[in-house]
Amino acid sequence: MVILITNDDGIRSNGIRDLSKVLSKKHEIYVVAPDRERSAVSHSLTLHKPLRAKEVEIQGSQGAWETSGTPSDCVKLAVYTLLPKKPDLLISGINRGANLGTDVLYSGTVAGAMEGAFLGIPSIAVSNVCFERKKDYTFSASLTLKLVDSIEKILEPEVIFNVNIPDCLGEEIKGFRLVPLQLRNYKNLIETRLDPKGEKYYWLYGVPDDSTSNVDSDISAIKRNFVSVTPLHWDLTDKFSLKKIKKLSIF
Amino acid sequence: MVILITNDDGIRSNGIRDLSKVLSKKHEIYVVAPDRERSAVSHSLTLHKPLRAKEVEIQGSQGAWETSGTPSDCVKLAVYTLLPKKPDLLISGINRGANLGTDVLYSGTVAGAMEGAFLGIPSIAVSNVCFERKKDYTFSASLTLKLVDSIEKILEPEVIFNVNIPDCLGEEIKGFRLVPLQLRNYKNLIETRLDPKGEKYYWLYGVPDDSTSNVDSDISAIKRNFVSVTPLHWDLTDKFSLKKIKKLSIF
Numbered sequence: 001m002v003i004l005i006t007n008d009d010g011i012r013s014n015g016i017r018d019l020s021k022v023l024s025k026k027h028e029i030y031v032v033a034p035d036r037e038r039s040a041v042s043h044s045l046t047l048h049k050p051l052r053a054k055e056v057e058i059q060g061s062q063g064a065w066e067t068s069g070t071p072s073d074c075v076k077l078a079v080y081t082l083l084p085k086k087p088d089l090l091i092s093g094i095n096r097g098a099n100l101g102t103d104v105l106y107s108g109t110v111a112g113a114m115e116g117a118f119l120g121i122p123s124i125a126v127s128n129v130c131f132e133r134k135k136d137y138t139f140s141a142s143l144t145l146k147l148v149d150s151i152e153k154i155l156e157p158e159v160i161f162n163v164n165i166p167d168c169l170g171e172e173i174k175g176f177r178l179v180p181l182q183l184r185n186y187k188n189l190i191e192t193r194l195d196p197k198g199e200k201y202y203w204l205y206g207v208p209d210d211s212t213s214n215v216d217s218d219i220s221a222i223k224r225n226f227v228s229v230t231p232l233h234w235d236l237t238d239k240f241s242l243k244k245i246k247k248l249s250i251f
Numbered sequence: 252m253v254i255l256i257t258n259d260d261g262i263r264s265n266g267i268r269d270l271s272k273v274l275s276k277k278h279e280i281y282v283v284a285p286d287r288e289r290s291a292v293s294h295s296l297t298l299h300k301p302l303r304a305k306e307v308e309i310q311g312s313q314g315a316w317e318t319s320g321t322p323s324d325c326v327k328l329a330v331y332t333l334l335p336k337k338p339d340l341l342i343s344g345i346n347r348g349a350n351l352g353t354d355v356l357y358s359g360t361v362a363g364a365m366e367g368a369f370l371g372i373p374s375i376a377v378s379n380v381c382f383e384r385k386k387d388y389t390f391s392a393s394l395t396l397k398l399v400d401s402i403e404k405i406l407e408p409e410v411i412f413n414v415n416i417p418d419c420l421g422e423e424i425k426g427f428r429l430v431p432l433q434l435r436n437y438k439n440l441i442e443t444r445l446d447p448k449g450e451k452y453y454w455l456y457g458v459p460d461d462s463t464s465n466v467d468s469d470i471s472a473i474k475r476n477f478v479s480v481t482p483l484h485w486d487l488t489d490k491f492s493l494k495k496i497k498k499l500s501i502f
Binding site for chain 1: 303397427431
């Protein structure tokens with residue numbers, strides 16, 4: 001397959017380089033990624049200023065560009081302008097840190113994959129729960145290749161797979177688990193501080209509160225050392241409410 | 252009800268001011284919004300630097316703050332730190348310009364509303380299709396008040412209503428229509444240009460391609476001069492695929 005790789009950690013991250021190297025053993029790889037870290041930018045688009053793209057070398061890739069944009073910008077630029085052909089698959093990652101539960105809505109990694117889906121390209125977002133900056137992602141990339149081989153035949157344009165790899169050694173990983181998303185809450189969200197002049201400022205900060213995660217979800221799968229795989233769709237419509245509310249006199 | 256208002260156009264926009272003025276006739280209003288325009292920031296969160304919040308005057312509100320953050324930051328700051336009580340309802344808007352179809356995933360307006368849902372607060376995102384900067388939103392605000400009255404009893408913590416008001420005179424509006432989202436495609440997405448030194452740069456730009464919108468959706472409702480109302484949920488899990496794929500040997 002022709003595979004486009006992007007991410008939100010930036011083109012110099014280990015995650016994107018290890019993924020390109022491993023996937024290139026079986027596939028034709030192109031890489032288009034931000035020139036610096038763009039975490040938590042979600043689906044941000046750069047509309048108010050021009051974008052730059054510079055060709056760079058990435059081991060295993062047939063073509064690689066760093067851009068001044070977000071992951072969403074990168075995918076649009078790649079598909080409409082930079083790549084010589086339309087990719088069969090887009091992979092966003094491997095991200096440094098988890099993208100689980102409702103956090104996927106903030107995630108630049110998942111936004112990159114969803115952008116692919118908008119353009120009719122089957123897409124996968126891959127994250128590793130480990131947050132260490134110097135991590136080697138070769139093993140995670142092999143797991144990704146294994147998953148790609150297994151789901152290649154059922155890939156569909158509008159379905160995104162959100163994949164999280166637990167932070168443990170290879171032999172402890174129990175396998176792949178197909179699971180739904182779960183609402184993720186945070187504890188201790190904001191710290192109020194005083195600056196040197198005595199003026200208040202605020203720092204957003206949170207530790208995930210997964211105490212209620214006893215259901216079979218992406219969060220519980222990761223806790224039990226499974227690779228979580230969740231199919232996502234762009235359609236946020238709440239079909240249950242749609243049906244229930246139809247009877248209101250205002251509609 | 253106690254209503255928290257936010258937006259992504261910034262606290263000085265007409266949309267937020269007209270909404271506060273009109274809703275305050277029947278409700279207790281608080282406003283927390285970005286100190287400048289934050290369109291297309293989606294769910295961006297400010298984690299790498301501190302946030303500031305400054306109290307300001309907004310007609311009709313019991314308390315109003317402008318912050319250096321995004322709409323998502325504003326909602327977190329409001330609920331955890333700034334407001335004297337938990338709001339019964341959050342309204343994000345009135346946005347200058349539509350938030351229809353898959354565009355909701357890029358929208359700071361919808362992200363603000365969804366942030367409310369994450370925190371257990373029923374939420375509504377309101378946008379006006381008109382893009383004129385000096386528009387008077389009093390009529391749109393009255394429509395919003397009418398909708399709030401009608402759905403007050405069925406509001407639920409995890410459901411977000413995405414509302415779009417067509418760009419036409421009051422007497423031409425045909426009513427409210429409950430409809431699902433629709434995938435929105437764009438034509439002519441990127442312009443490649445040369446800078447004064449002859450180097451390439453790119454400008455993202457698009458015109459919506461709604462040529463296939465003959466289904467009953469938010470986009471077709473707006474075209475026919477209805478106010479579109481779409482219930483949204485944070486759960487992006489594709490339950491259809493979840494069921495279908497379960498049989499693959501890898502899981």
